[in-house]
Amino acid sequence: xxxxxxxxxxxxxxxxxxxxxxxxxxxxxxxxxxxxxxxxxxxxxxxxxxxxxxxxxxxxxxxxxxxxxxxxxxxxxxxxxxxxxxxxxxxxxxxxxxxxxxxxxxxxxxxxxxxxxxxxxxxxxxxxxxxxxxxxxxxxxxxxxxxxxxxxxxxxxxxxxxxx
Amino acid sequence: xxxxxxxxxxxxxxxxxxxxxxxxxxxxxxxxxxxxxxxxxxxxxxxxxxxxxxxxxxxxxxxxxxxxxxxxxxxxxxxxxxxxxxxxxxxxxxxxxxxxxxxxxxxxxxxxxxxxxxxxxxxxxxxxxxxxxxxxxxxxxxxxxxxxxxxxxxxxxxxxxxxxxxxxxxxxxxxxxxxxxxxxxxxxxxxxxxxxxxxxxxxxxxxxxx
Numbered sequence: 305x306x307x308x309x310x311x312x313x314x315x316x317x318x319x320x321x322x323x324x325x326x327x328x329x330x331x332x333x334x335x336x337x338x339x340x341x342x343x344x345x346x347x348x349x350x351x352x353x354x355x356x357x358x359x360x361x362x363x364x365x366x367x368x369x370x371x372x373x374x375x376x377x378x379x380x381x382x383x384x385x386x387x388x389x390x391x392x393x394x395x396x397x398x399x400x401x402x403x404x405x406x407x408x409x410x411x412x413x414x415x416x417x418x419x420x421x422x423x424x425x426x427x428x429x430x431x432x433x434x435x436x437x438x439x440x441x442x443x444x445x446x447x448x449x450x451x452x453x454x455x456x457x458x459x460x461x462x463x464x465x466x467x468x
Numbered sequence: 469x470x471x472x473x474x475x476x477x478x479x480x481x482x483x484x485x486x487x488x489x490x491x492x493x494x495x496x497x498x499x500x501x502x503x504x505x506x507x508x509x510x511x512x513x514x515x516x517x518x519x520x521x522x523x524x525x526x527x528x529x530x531x532x533x534x535x536x537x538x539x540x541x542x543x544x545x546x547x548x549x550x551x552x553x554x555x556x557x558x559x560x561x562x563x564x565x566x567x568x569x570x571x572x573x574x575x576x577x578x579x580x581x582x583x584x585x586x587x588x589x590x591x592x593x594x595x596x597x598x599x600x601x602x603x604x605x606x607x608x609x610x611x612x613x614x615x616x617x618x619x620x621x622x623x624x625x626x627x628x629x630x631x632x633x634x635x636x637x638x639x640x641x642x643x644x645x646x647x648x649x650x651x652x653x654x655x656x657x658x659x660x661x662x663x664x665x666x667x668x669x670x671x672x673x674x675x676x677x678x
Binding site for chain 1: 522523524525526531532533535540615617618619620621622623624625626627629630633634637
């Protein structure tokens with residue numbers, strides 16, 4: 305794969321662009337969720353790498369796009385600013401795995417599942433239902449959004465690449 | 469490093485120095501623990517203390533979608549935090565071979581014996597690390613049972629980072645590389661102390677110094 309124009313969207317970050325040569329990538333999603341949104345008409349797309357369900361869970365005020373309830377509205381706002389139409393947005397998501405299966409580790413209890421729930425709820429506020437998802441399980445994933453075509457590719461830890 | 473970067477724990481230079489001294493002792497002790505297990509000399513690099521945005525932490529390990537073998541422990545007791553031991557799959561296989569006498573099949577998933585051997589490595593290094601810190605602070609610090617993760621580095625790092633991200637924009641990461649003389653065993657030991665606990669640890673160190 306040509307990684308020449310790959311833009312890595314790190315944990316807790318989001319990125320939106322009109323650049324058709326860009327590939328937006330969220331690498332090594334574990335319990336995190338990669339949310340890709342593409343407008344095939346306006347050729348605008350974006351990706352958020354979400355870590356936690358809700359900013360209300362924060363024990364103190366923190367900013368940033370790590371929370372689903374902040375990142376999703378911010379991502380959609382960026383896309384609108386770049387000229388997308390809410391009705392033509394195609395959303396695809398991957399991630400939200402349960403990496404730790406051991407019951408000893410309560411801080412990460414069901415975090416992947418709760419992240420997916422929160423992403424779905426936040427999207428629903430905008431009447432968006434993901435067109436494709438590769439979520440859950442217990443393995444890591446890398447999500448790529450190819451801006452030239454709008455294709456979304458997911459690579460799993462085993463190395464297999466599938467198109468969502 | 470600007471202490472003011474860590475919004476909720478402005479650490480002074482002298483506090484950072486104190487902390488560095490304590491974790492150096494901890495890592496040296498962890499290395500002795502590992503040496504005893506594998507019966508060869510293990511050395512540790514001088515520890516890095518970094519306060520960096522959470523998004524930059526996976527970069528410390530390497531490429532976030534490269535497969536690693538990691539073992540995770542959470543710390544509880546008087547202070548809280550997280551420990552992650554990160555090895556390349558090759559280094560993990562070497563380590564397993566030293567401990568159980570056979571080399572895991574590189575193509576197959578780790579079996580229970582191999583996982584528990586690596587878990588035991590994390591258990592011993594984590595316990596030795598924490599007992600040195602406990603001695604320096606007179607705090608009770610307990611490691612959880614280890615959880616072995618074979619996955620993309622980013623996925624393994626999600627585990628401690630989600631806990632850090634609940635309260636912080638930035639992570640305080642304490643890291644060291646450990647290796648044996650011929651670099652067969654070569655890995656990364658990461659510790660993420662809880663910031664509130666850090667205050668307590670520093671106070672205790674000061675009190676014990678007086």
